[in-house]
Amino acid sequence: MKPQTHPTLPEFDYIKPESLAEASQFLALHPDEARPFLGGTDIFVRMRDGFLVPKFLVDVKHLDGTDAIRFDPLVGLTIGAAVNMNRVIASPEVQKYYPLLAEACRSVASYQLRTRATIAGNLCNASPAGDTIGACLVLDGKLQIHGTACPRLETLSEFFLGPGKTTLKPGDIVTAVSLPVPPGGSAGTYLKLGRNKLSDLSIVGVTVLGSPAPSLPSGFRFRIALSSVAPIPLIAAEAEAALAEQAITSGSIHAAACLASEASTPIDDVRGSARYRKQMVRNLTEMALNQVWQKLQRQDAGR
Ligand SMILES: Cc1cc2nc3c(=O)[nH]c(=O)nc-3n(C[C@H](O)[C@H](O)[C@H](O)COP(=O)(O)OP(=O)(O)OC[C@H]3O[C@@H](n4cnc5c(N)ncnc54)[C@H](O)[C@@H]3O)c2cc1C
Incomplete structure (x- = not known):
């Protein structure tokens, strides 16, 4: 046999x-x-x-318009649940207004896999390692859900309950992911540490989105999401608050990266130890914040 x-x-x-x-x-x-x-x-x-x-x-593909992607300059982007990641990457509006999302999609496995894989599936699978989740979180994503009662909108930051667990109830179907128009002048990056460059889940993933925010003491708002370092995809809220409160310098960026590392609660697994992951959260967050800060300064100088 x-x-x-x-x-x-x-x-x-x-x-x-x-x-x-x-x-x-x-x-x-x-x-x-x-x-x-x-x-x-x-x-x-x-x-x-x-x-x-x-x-x-x-x-649930091809049902009632779930395979459409639409952009409205006032409302933002609506990605039908059945839209695969290659279509998201190829969308001119995504490239123009949501380059961070395209970057996150490109980090997922291979071109072949991305002709099947969807962002909605990535979110509903609720793996803490899901590569597109960070971008959707920092872009203030919402999920459109069709249930047995009326259709509803759910905030993504409240959607994840644990590995593989979400607020979805029997009969609920995610029909689209909605992202508002990002703040003007924003810049972002997604840094993924994997065991190889192709087709591996992240050991640590750090998503950063920064934008000018004149009403904040620092003049800038940074959003930071961490993957693979907690039971659910994590928003590093303390690090975000610290960057809002004081001038952006290499010192405040380092301090924020340490806060992000402290907020993470990783486990040991086949891809890396908890100790290694915590250190990598600090290093990658610092690297990502520096990259985004440089992009924001270049944009400012170009005005
Ligand atoms: C070789 C390989 C490499 C991979 N590499 C990566 C990687 O680098 N990064 C990464 O993040 N992921 C990776 N993945 C995982 C996977 O490709 C992604 O999570 C993908 O986005 C899932 O989308 P899907 O449409 O295929 O989901 P599906 O498999 O169809 O569904 C995923 C889950 O969501 C539920 N679900 C699906 N649709 C809905 C809906 N409309 N409403 C409610 N629940 C729903 C399903 O019941 C299931 O539990 C990889 C997978 C493989 C096989």
Whole structure:
């Protein structure tokens, strides 16, 4: 008999509903047996590895406009749940107004994987290592959700409850990710430390978005999100507050990076030890803040 190098997928029924309402009803009727899916790049791996054994997989792509990406200069960007990451990267509006999001998407695995993988799937999977989560958090993302009751909007910063756990209830389907127009003159970066350059989850990920904010004592507002260093993607609130309160210097940037490191609560795993991760949070946050600060100063000098 040939040895099996990989276990195979367990059997399941493929459900293709005609509408979001039908999909929600089906999911709500089978809370422990049915799951929605988009690109399938997380769920099929978890099924193959035996972590999930749903009886029904409900295909929620192509339902009621969830495969559209739209930009409105007053409202911002709406990315339909089924829009894959390569389409996000290729969008002229994303390149112009949300380059940080494009950078985060480009850090995910390979071009081939990104033709399937979606931002909504990355968020709903709720891995603390999800590469697009930091950008969506610092850009003040919201999720449009279709449930068995009325459609609702949920703030992303309140969405994550633990690894793989979110506020979604049976029957809930994320239909889009909404991002307001970023503050004028903003600049950002995403630094991902992985074991290799291709197709690996992050050991530590640091997302920084900075923008001029004349009402703050420092004159600038920095948003900082950390991945792979806590049970949920983390906003480094103390570090953000420190940078709002005092002039931006190499000293205040270093102090903020130390605060971000203190806020992280990483674990030891196959990709790195907790101690290493804490140190890398400090180093990468300092590096990311310096990069963004330089971009902001260059923009200021160019005006
Ligand atoms: C080889 C490989 C490399 C990878 N590399 C990376 C990487 O570098 N960085 C990274 O962040 N990720 C990586 N991933 C993980 C994965 O590709 C991403 O998390 C991706 O964004 C998931 O999107 P999807 O559309 O495929 O999600 P799916 O697998 O379809 O769904 C993911 C989860 O979300 C739920 N879900 C899906 N759609 C909805 C919905 N509309 N409403 C509510 N819940 C929903 C599903 O039930 C499932 O639990 C990798 C995966 C593979 C296989």
